Amino acid sequence: MLKRYFPIVEWLPSYDRHTLSQDLFAAVIVTLMVIPQALAYALLAGLPAVTGLYASMLPLVAYTVFGTSRTLAVGPMAIVALMTAAALSGIVATGTVAYSEAAATLAFLSGVMLMLMGVFRLGFFANFLSHPVVSGLLSASGVLIATSQLGNLLGISMSGFTLIEQLAGLATHWQDFNGLTALIGLGSLAFLMGMRRAGPTLRRLGMTATLSGFITKAGPIIAVMISTLLVWAFDLEAHSVAVVGEIPRHLPPLALPSLDPSLIGTLLMPAFLISLVGFIESVSLAQMLAAKRRQRISPDQELFALGGSNLAAALSSSMPVTGSLSRTVINFDAGARTPAAGSFAALGVALVTLYLTPLIHFLPIATLAASIIVSTFTLLDARGLKRTWRYSKRDFAAMLATIVLTFVSGVEVGVMAGVGLSLALFLYRTSRPHSALVGRVPGTEHFRNVERHTTEHDPTVALLRVDESLYFANARYLEDTVYAMVAERPALKHVVLISSAVNLIDASALESLEAINARLDDSQVKLHLAEVKGPVMDQLKQSDFLDHLTGEVFLSTYHAWEALHDEKTAVKPTRDTSSS
Amino acid sequence: MLKRYFPIVEWLPSYDRHTLSQDLFAAVIVTLMVIPQALAYALLAGLPAVTGLYASMLPLVAYTVFGTSRTLAVGPMAIVALMTAAALSGIVATGTVAYSEAAATLAFLSGVMLMLMGVFRLGFFANFLSHPVVSGLLSASGVLIATSQLGNLLGISMSGFTLIEQLAGLATHWQDFNGLTALIGLGSLAFLMGMRRAGPTLRRLGMTATLSGFITKAGPIIAVMISTLLVWAFDLEAHSVAVVGEIPRHLPPLALPSLDPSLIGTLLMPAFLISLVGFIESVSLAQMLAAKRRQRISPDQELFALGGSNLAAALSSSMPVTGSLSRTVINFDAGARTPAAGSFAALGVALVTLYLTPLIHFLPIATLAASIIVSTFTLLDARGLKRTWRYSKRDFAAMLATIVLTFVSGVEVGVMAGVGLSLALFLYRTSRPHSALVGRVPGTEHFRNVERHTTEHDPTVALLRVDESLYFANARYLEDTVYAMVAERPALKHVVLISSAVNLIDASALESLEAINARLDDSQVKLHLAEVKGPVMDQLKQSDFLDHLTGEVFLSTYHAWEALHDEKTAVKPTRDTSSS
Numbered sequence A, B: 001m002l003k004r005y006f007p008i009v010e011w012l013p014s015y016d017r018h019t020l021s022q023d024l025f026a027a028v029i030v031t032l033m034v035i036p037q038a039l040a041y042a043l044l045a046g047l048p049a050v051t052g053l054y055a056s057m058l059p060l061v062a063y064t065v066f067g068t069s070r071t072l073a074v075g076p077m078a079i080v081a082l083m084t085a086a087a088l089s090g091i092v093a094t095g096t097v098a099y100s101e102a103a104a105t106l107a108f109l110s111g112v113m114l115m116l117m118g119v120f121r122l123g124f125f126a127n128f129l130s131h132p133v134v135s136g137l138l139s140a141s142g143v144l145i146a147t148s149q150l151g152n153l154l155g156i157s158m159s160g161f162t163l164i165e166q167l168a169g170l171a172t173h174w175q176d177f178n179g180l181t182a183l184i185g186l187g188s189l190a191f192l193m194g195m196r197r198a199g200p201t202l203r204r205l206g207m208t209a210t211l212s213g214f215i216t217k218a219g220p221i222i223a224v225m226i227s228t229l230l231v232w233a234f235d236l237e238a239h240s241v242a243v244v245g246e247i248p249r250h251l252p253p254l255a256l257p258s259l260d261p262s263l264i265g266t267l268l269m270p271a272f273l274i275s276l277v278g279f280i281e282s283v284s285l286a287q288m289l290a291a292k293r294r295q296r297i298s299p300d301q302e303l304f305a306l307g308g309s310n311l312a313a314a315l316s317s318s319m320p321v322t323g324s325l326s327r328t329v330i331n332f333d334a335g336a337r338t339p340a341a342g343s344f345a346a347l348g349v350a351l352v353t354l355y356l357t358p359l360i361h362f363l364p365i366a367t368l369a370a371s372i373i374v375s376t377f378t379l380l381d382a383r384g385l386k387r388t389w390r391y392s393k394r395d396f397a398a399m400l401a402t403i404v405l406t407f408v409s410g411v412e413v414g415v416m417a418g419v420g421l422s423l424a425l426f427l428y429r430t431s432r433p434h435s436a437l438v439g440r441v442p443g444t445e446h447f448r449n450v451e452r453h454t455t456e457h458d459p460t461v462a463l464l465r466v467d468e469s470l471y472f473a474n475a476r477y478l479e480d481t482v483y484a485m486v487a488e489r490p491a492l493k494h495v496v497l498i499s500s501a502v503n504l505i506d507a508s509a510l511e512s513l514e515a516i517n518a519r520l521d522d523s524q525v526k527l528h529l530a531e532v533k534g535p536v537m538d539q540l541k542q543s544d545f546l547d548h549l550t551g552e553v554f555l556s557t558y559h560a561w562e563a564l565h566d567e568k569t570a571v572k573p574t575r576d577t578s579s580s
Helices: A017-044 A049-054 A058-066 A078-089 A097-119 A123-128 A131-148 A150-154 A163-172 A179-196 A199-204 A209-217 A219-233 A261-292 A299-315 A325-333 A340-355 A365-379 A382-391 A393-409 A411-431 A472-488 A507-522 A534-540 A557-564 B008-014 B017-044 B049-054 B058-066 B078-089 B097-119 B123-128 B131-148 B150-154 B163-172 B179-196 B199-204 B209-217 B219-234 B261-292 B299-315 B325-333 B340-355 B365-379 B382-391 B393-409 B411-431 B472-488 B507-522 B534-540 B557-564
Strands: A435-440 A447-449 A461-466 A494-498 A526-530 B435-440 B447-449 B461-466 B494-498 B526-530
Touching: A017 A049, A017 A078, A017 A219, A017 A325, A017 A340, A017 A365, A049 A340, A058 A299, A058 A340, A078 A097, A078 A131, A078 A261, A078 A365, A078 A411, A097 A123, A097 A261, A097 A299, A123 A261, A123 A299, A123 A411, A123 B411, A123 B472, A131 A150, A131 A163, A131 A261, A131 A365, A131 A382, A131 A393, A131 A411, A131 B507, A150 A163, A150 A179, A150 A365, A163 A393, A179 A209, A179 A219, A179 A365, A199 A209, A209 A325, A219 A365, A261 A299, A261 A325, A261 A411, A325 A340, A325 A365, A382 A393, A382 B507, A393 A411, A411 A472, A411 B123, A411 B411, A411 B472, A435 A557, A447 A461, A447 A557, A461 A472, A461 A557, A472 A494, A472 A507, A472 B123, A472 B411, A494 A557, A507 A526, A507 B131, A507 B382, A526 A557, B008 B058, B017 B049, B017 B078, B017 B219, B017 B325, B017 B340, B017 B365, B049 B340, B058 B299, B058 B340, B078 B097, B078 B131, B078 B261, B078 B365, B078 B411, B097 B123, B097 B261, B097 B299, B123 B261, B123 B299, B131 B150, B131 B163, B131 B261, B131 B365, B131 B382, B131 B393, B131 B411, B150 B163, B150 B179, B150 B365, B163 B393, B179 B209, B179 B219, B179 B365, B199 B209, B209 B325, B219 B365, B261 B299, B261 B325, B261 B411, B325 B340, B325 B365, B382 B393, B393 B411, B411 B472, B435 B557, B447 B461, B447 B557, B461 B472, B461 B557, B472 B494, B472 B507, B494 B557, B507 B526, B526 B557
Parallel strands: A461 A494, A494 A526, B461 B494, B494 B526
Antiparallel strands: A435 A447, A435 A461, B435 B447, B435 B461
16 A cells, blocks of 8 residues: 555665765756756746746655656646646636636646546546547647747747637737847757757767767757847847746745635636646656666556646646656656656755746746747657558548647647547447358368358358447447348348357347347247357346347357258358458 | 438338328327327426427428338427426526527527438447446436426426426425415326326226227326316416416417527537437337337438428427437327328327317416326336346446436436446446467367466467457557566567457557567567458558568467477476366
8 A cells, every 4th residue: 555655665765875876967967957948838838937947846756755657757748838828818817826826726636636546546547548649639739839939939929729829819919020039039949959950960079979968958958048148148138038037036835726616617627638638648658768667657656646746736836747758858868767866856946946046037038939849849740640541541530630629729629529539439440340140161160251261051040250349339230230130031040149259248238139139039030149258158147138048058159050050951162262 | 312311202102091091090199199298398398388389290290201210209308308498597598588599599409410410320429328328317317307397296486407406496495385286286196197007907897908008198188188177167277276378379480590609609519418318219219119010210310300300390499309209109009100190290289289279278287297207207217227236337337327417417417427437438348458368278279268278388489369459448458468478477489469359450559569569579579460350450551560570470379379389398288177
């Protein structure tokens, strides 16, 4: 119990000086690297920049205690920040204290939901989104996030959570365009994009892969330093270049978030969707990294840990957090060994907040916007789009619909549509299961599809193999299939349902089987079962179906054939071709 | 094309005098029997009583043209009426013209949705609700409908769409209690309940089963006549006994319903849920009756026909309609042969509206309430509850949750929760598929679960059979299963995935297979496939998975075993027990 909910007790006792030094080194790197990102994502969520720093302290400590991944780093994340802004925009005015309070409430709700889902082991909820839908959602969100920053990049004030709103905002406020801001923004963008590709060049200049890797990842902090210096040196703030400005030099105020019932009512659905998206992102990431180091994570405990992190965020006047890709990759590459690295990074961010925020005053918003835009590149998955198109047109359709809906109606609708489409697609597939009439391969105990193989069959016996579990979505289809088959074969006396691929018969399918049994009985046709799996048989025995069954339950199709077929009417195979 | 959308062209050419006389007879019976019900359901929906008559004219004609069931009778239906009231109650004030107009708009939206679903062949949507959930929904709705009528029965003015609201309404308005109304109401109730059970007594008195059947079903019309006479004779209207009152003596005004965008926006979701519930009720009913007469119906065309009926309802200032159980049973028992009977009944209702409504003036509402309460008895399914409990605790949990939610939050929430629970349950089941390591049954080409059978196996070869299609909900579980297995078996060199029960590999599962392939490769373990079904193989060839696959694709498990196992390491069976 203790180990389940507090994985820290597993690794802390064996924590030694060597691990400490590795974790400390990683924490220093992470602290430096993620400050710009933390500020940027707070702005993306419509919150004061300092909220991003707050979100990078206590939540990290909570994850140290509850998390099962050794290297996952939690904190603000782009898509979650965008969803936070979308959830709050209609309810409270941006920039007000009420807005910040509502963000904390959102983190609180998300935290409670995630923790409860963890306690009830609902980690499988993440499976409700198929990979193509998640990939489409991430790509479309990336584009939305990038376009949302075009205004900050060019000095144009705009907002909007759909592509149309954003483009309309850009078009109508075009006159706000500020040349100096654009120069800094586009300059930062060009620099950051260059840095991303600088790795090979740096290595050619003789650097080790590790060092060149760090320098390329340090792009944002370098851009921040240079642009801050420029703004300070040339007093560009006076020329309408927006800057981060004054940041309060204290630790996050600890307080219970607002629990106003009407606010909670409005935020329940957004909180659920944010939790879902955050969890899926986070757990995929944690699983990928655990696989690299041959470690294992527990999805249910990850839910609990993310819930704890969000509660910590809520109690420290912050915003919803989740496992962040860029943060985690830096942490992993810097050699973090345990979740303690996260707590050390939290300490680092606290020190920065207390002593170094005056340096951030002149940091231009346009540079942060550029760093957000560059970070969205990792979300775009054009290759996935192409692969899915080749592999399955239906999966591709779900993916495309998710992308289009996210563009047109925002991330929330995109997530809901994605879940709906994933499920609808699967249900549609399983609601018309494949089934085949089989016949005996002459001289053997094997039975194969009569359409594909040369088989022996008997017009009085139909051997029907159903290739799917029987459940509510296909129960009616099964009835239709059997009735149609019986209607076509007037000589029929026996129908054998071969259940080798039936892993489940739910209550709906049981009712259909009873209906089939009764209807066939009216036509003097007996219903038999064959190859019923053990667990399915155990469950059938809980009902009185087997008492009413007009026929028998056979162990194998061969037993059924031997017992039912009539030597006089059986037809020897006449087809002389045999395909697969 | 013509035959698909206008099934009338199939039966009309062979329509003869004999069929005509049967249909006419059924129409007369239906007209007489359903008048009280039509009035009652309109009141249940919060509409003027005459709306129920309007809903029993043009919609029936539309069904004659478009319907595929020979005996289904459309019209107002209890649950749909309750849902109509719930949908409109928050938006417009009951009793106003705007309320009636909104009801027509609801019918219009429902009609458009149903028609579109029919055109796009989305009849399988009905499969999204499992039988236990539908049964729970009907039972709970029945109780809600019955309690909603307690006020009318006792002369207490109350309203509410959840059990709590209703009981609170009864409690707070208890002082309205009207003794005379209660006498009529409870008297009618006792009479109707007695009539339902009078069948055996009447037959013992020498009546034929048909005649006694009709007399028992005529209960409501007899109760209506007697109570109307009493109210008229003793002028009970002056003693605060509520009556139907003046009914306009004209045919329904034909008009386009209000298409106010904000009204439509609010009604979209209720319209969808009403369509879903109405369709499920109607199509189950039609299928049951078609089965009795060895006819077939087309669910997709039924959607189209119900859509047409609702459009007809909308254009004639009426309310949402669907296939009605009680109406249909009367029609079927009265011997209707074709949908023409519906049109004749529509004519009958029109004649009643024009010439006989003055007779209805003194009909007490309490009697109508009693007839509604009695009609809900057919919705209660206590036996289903017990059966489901015995057969499957999970299905029972979904059923119970649907019932509780319907009581607490109303029918709309009940439907949505029902759909959600049905799906969640199924996904949960398939997200953890059964899988088994199999070994060779000595001396044969058969492979069975090593846990259950005496088999020959090889520590370097794992033969893993997965008993489920591989799709997004279980893709991650498959990865976990394989990794856990490999971690336990250090000697492993080959993993063979036996795919005989895999009917589908979707894009998510493909990614998981690729991840498994790569990860096993890291550990010098080869991944092979065996018994891949034809269509699955065809789809795999659309991706480059097979190019990267470290192992081979074998036709059968036996082929894989022969190629991979090592005579030196293979272990002959040592267990001497053999179970099923």
